[in-house]
Amino acid sequence: MPRTDPQPAGICLIEDDPIMGESLHRFFELEEVPCDWHHSLGEGRRALSERNYCALISDIRLPDGNGADFYSDTTTSGAELPPTLFITGYGSIDQAVQLLKRGARDYITKPFELDELLVKLRRICPALFEHEMASGNQLGASPAMQRVEQILQQLSAYDLPVLITGESGVGKEYAARYLHACRHPDPEAPFVALNCAAIPSDLIEAELFGVAPGAFTGAVSRPGLFEQAEGGTLFLDEVGEMPLDMQAKLLRAVQEQRVRRVGGGSDIAVDCNILWATHRDLQEMVEQHAFREDLYFRISGVQVEIPPLRERREDIQWFARRFLEIFSRESQRRVVLSRAAESHLMQCDWPGNIRQLRQAVERAAIFNRSGILEPADFERGALAIPSCPWSPRPLRDYLQECERWYINEVLERNGGKVGESAAQLGISRKNLWERMQRLGISNSRH
Known part of the structure; x- marks a missing residue:
C-alpha cells in the first residue's frame, strides 16, 4: 500500500511492553512530538508502508518477530526506512552495533533515562523538534504579542524614543531586550x-x-550606567518612580x-539608545505635577503597551x-508540565503576570x-496560586509576606x-533563625 502523506511526520514506535510503550508515548505527547505506538512488528510494518515518519523507534525483541531482522531485510531489499533507533537489552548490544554498521542511526540500552x-x-x-522554534516568537505565542514583536521590529530601524507601558510583571524588560536585539545584532552590544x-x-x-575620584571620602573612579551602555541600550524601568530633581x-x-x-569637573560624551518603561500613567502624573512634562514629551514619542497575561x-x-x-x-x-497542569495554569488570572507565573x-x-507537574503541585501551601482579587500595597509588605509563607x-x-531548611534556602542556620524571629515564625508548629 503506498504512503498517503508526502511530508515526514512524527515517530513510529514499535514496542510490545505496555509499561514501556505507554511511558514513551506519554513522554512524546508532553514534548508535543506526534507518536504512533504499535504493539507488534506487524502493526509497525503496516504503518510504515502507509505513513512517512520522521523517525522509527523499535525494540529488537518483539512477540511476532525480530526488529533487527526486519530492518536488515527491508534495507537489503532496497526499501527505505526513516532514521532508526533501536531499544535493546544488554544481551542484544552486539546485534545493535551490527545494525549501526548497516545504517541504523543509534541504539539505547534498557533501562534508560528519557532525557x-x-x-x-x-x-x-532534528526535524522532530522544529515546532519548538517554528514561530520564531520571542515574546509569546499570542496574536497580541506577535503584533508587539512586529511593532518593535519596525521601530528598530529608527532612533526614536520608545516608552514601554503595562502592569507590573507583564514582561516590559523582555520587550526592551527584544528591541535591543533587533537594533544591535552584535551580541557584544x-x-x-x-x-x-x-x-x-x-x-x-x-x-x-558615575562617580569621580575624590567625590566623597573613599570615592574611586566609577563609570555610570550611561557610560556602561555605550554603543548599546540603557533600559530605565519604572521611570515614573524617579525623583523630580533627578x-x-x-x-x-x-x-x-x-x-x-x-564630583566631576567636565562632561563625558555618551552614545546609547535609551528605552523607558513604566506601569504608571505618566500623563496623569504630569497633570498632578509628579512627573516633568518636558521629560514626558521627550520619552513618549512612541508608546508600546504590553497587555496583561x-x-x-x-x-x-x-x-x-x-x-x-x-x-x-x-x-x-x-x-x-502535564496537560492537566497546563489547563490549570491557563484558568488562573495571574494578577502578578509573568513574574508571578515564573515564581x-x-x-x-x-x-x-x-x-x-500536575495541578496538585500548584495547590500546596506556599505553592498555591492566589485566587483572591489583587489589591495594591507597599512592595515591602508584599515581599515580607512572600518570604514568611515560603520559609x-x-x-x-x-x-x-x-539545618536542612537553611541548606535548601541557600542561607546559614543563623540567618534562618534571624529571619524566623523577624517574621514571627515559630518552629514549634512544624
Whole structure:
C-alpha cells in the first residue's frame, strides 16, 4: 500500500511492553512530538508502508518477530526506512552495533533515562523538534504579542524614543531586550538595565552618571550606567518612580548626550539608545505635577503597551514551558508540565503576570519529584496560586509576606529541621533563625 502523506511526520514506535510503550508515548505527547505506538512488528510494518515518519523507534525483541531482522531485510531489499533507533537489552548490544554498521542511526540500552533518549532523537532527527522554534516568537505565542514583536521590529530601524507601558510583571524588560536585539545584532552590544524604583533617591545620580575620584571620602573612579551602555541600550524601568530633581538632570543628559560624574569637573560624551518603561500613567502624573512634562514629551514619542497575561492566555503555556526548560537546564533535572497542569495554569488570572507565573512554576518544580507537574503541585501551601482579587500595597509588605509563607513551607516540608531548611534556602542556620524571629515564625508548629 503506498504512503498517503508526502511530508515526514512524527515517530513510529514499535514496542510490545505496555509499561514501556505507554511511558514513551506519554513522554512524546508532553514534548508535543506526534507518536504512533504499535504493539507488534506487524502493526509497525503496516504503518510504515502507509505513513512517512520522521523517525522509527523499535525494540529488537518483539512477540511476532525480530526488529533487527526486519530492518536488515527491508534495507537489503532496497526499501527505505526513516532514521532508526533501536531499544535493546544488554544481551542484544552486539546485534545493535551490527545494525549501526548497516545504517541504523543509534541504539539505547534498557533501562534508560528519557532525557538520554531525547538527546539521541534530537541528533538523528532534528526535524522532530522544529515546532519548538517554528514561530520564531520571542515574546509569546499570542496574536497580541506577535503584533508587539512586529511593532518593535519596525521601530528598530529608527532612533526614536520608545516608552514601554503595562502592569507590573507583564514582561516590559523582555520587550526592551527584544528591541535591543533587533537594533544591535552584535551580541557584544551592552544592554544595561536599571529599575528606578529599586535605587534610593540619593544614589540614583551616581548610579546613572558615575562617580569621580575624590567625590566623597573613599570615592574611586566609577563609570555610570550611561557610560556602561555605550554603543548599546540603557533600559530605565519604572521611570515614573524617579525623583523630580533627578528627572531634570536626566533630561539634560538625554538632550545633550553628555553626562557629568558626581564630583566631576567636565562632561563625558555618551552614545546609547535609551528605552523607558513604566506601569504608571505618566500623563496623569504630569497633570498632578509628579512627573516633568518636558521629560514626558521627550520619552513618549512612541508608546508600546504590553497587555496583561490574563488577556493573552496562549502565552501562559508558552512561558510556563520555557521557564521549565530553563529550570531543567540549570538544575540538570528534567521537569515538564502535564496537560492537566497546563489547563490549570491557563484558568488562573495571574494578577502578578509573568513574574508571578515564573515564581509559581519554579516553586512547583523545586518540590516535585516525579518529573511531571500536575495541578496538585500548584495547590500546596506556599505553592498555591492566589485566587483572591489583587489589591495594591507597599512592595515591602508584599515581599515580607512572600518570604514568611515560603520559609514556613520549606520548614514544614523538612519537618521543622532548621539545618536542612537553611541548606535548601541557600542561607546559614543563623540567618534562618534571624529571619524566623523577624517574621514571627515559630518552629514549634512544624
